[in-house]
Amino acid sequence: MDDPVVFFNDEEISTTKVKLLAEYPEKSLQWEGLSCSDFSPAVVGDDEVIARQVFSPIHFDAELNKLKPLALDDVFNKGLSTNRLKYIDENLLNVAGESKALRDCSLQEERGKNPDRKYLGFVVAKVSDIRDLLEDQKSRAFAVYDTGLETQIDHADVCCLKTGPTLSLPKKAAKIHRRELLSSIFSDLIAS
Numbered sequence: 001m002d003d004p005v006v007f008f009n010d011e012e013i014s015t016t017k018v019k020l021l022a023e024y025p026e027k028s029l030q031w032e033g034l035s036c037s038d039f040s041p042a043v044v045g046d047d048e049v050i051a052r053q054v055f056s057p058i059h060f061d062a063e064l065n066k067l068k069p070l071a072l073d074d075v076f077n078k079g080l081s082t083n084r085l086k087y088i089d090e091n092l093l094n095v096a097g098e099s100k101a102l103r104d105c106s107l108q109e110e111r112g113k114n115p116d117r118k119y120l121g122f123v124v125a126k127v128s129d130i131r132d133l134l135e136d137q138k139s140r141a142f143a144v145y146d147t148g149l150e151t152q153i154d155h156a157d158v159c160c161l162k163t164g165p166t167l168s169l170p171k172k173a174a175k176i177h178r179r180e181l182l183s184s185i186f187s188d189l190i191a192s
Contacts, residue, residue: 001027004036008147008157015078021143022163029161032131032143037155040148041087044156046128050082050144053097054189055104056118065189067123072182075142076175079157084146085124087154093122094192096152123186130158133181136167141178158182 001007001024013020021028033043044050052071054060059071074080083093097119105115127144135141140161147157160182166174 004031004034004145005038007031008036008145018075018077018079018159019163021159022161025139025161028143028159029140032145036145036157037148039150039153040146041153042146044084044127044144044146045086046131048127049085049124050127050130050156050158051085051093051122051124052080052082052186053093053100053122054120055097055101056120057116060120060189067183067186067189069176069179071123072179072186075158075160075179075182076163079145079147079159082144082156082158083122083152084154084156090122090190094119097122097192119192121189121191123189125185125187129185130182133185135162135178141181 001020007013007017010017035043054067054071056062059068060066061068072080083096085093101117101119104117108115108117130142130144131140133141143159143161145157145159147155149155160178162174162178164174165171166177169177
């Protein structure tokens with residue numbers, strides 16, 4: 001865990017990188033100030049706004065008009081994929097969401113499942129608000145990294161810096177609490 005570019009591009013740890021980041025909190029926070037991608041235009045600034053694409057039926061409860069827990073669950077394993085609105089406009093973000101929904105439907109069909117994925121829009125959050133979320137009122141709960149991709153320089157990952165219990169909550173309850181904290185920062189759905 002010496003080079004953030006190598007770390008964030010290592011396929012072998014792609015689904016467990018958040019756990020590794022949580023084991024090294026000081027280094028994990030330092031990496032927010034370093035480029036984590038060869039394709040990134042810049043480190044993610046506190047003043048930036050990021051967007052999370054939302055898909056039905058997995059991310060959104062239409063009856064309750066709110067995000068489902070699964071919409072933010074990647075924050076605990078591989079990192080929550082987001083888009084930096086400083087580097088992509090809303091129209092292109094929506095086009096990318098529609099394309100992803102079509103790809104996901106094709107994969108579902110190939111696996112013999114009902115292709116039900118639909119792109120609904122996105123939710124947004126200010127990076128400083130995410131970085132200000134504290135665990136037990138003293139240590140940072142989340143970090144935001146510039147993880148631009150060759151074909152998507154606006155990509156950023158939000159990662160949970162804590163994976164175990166808190167001082168007052170067992171592990172499962174702590175995870176639910178962290179998800180609710182993060183969810184409270186994101187806006188209502190902005191429909192495509």
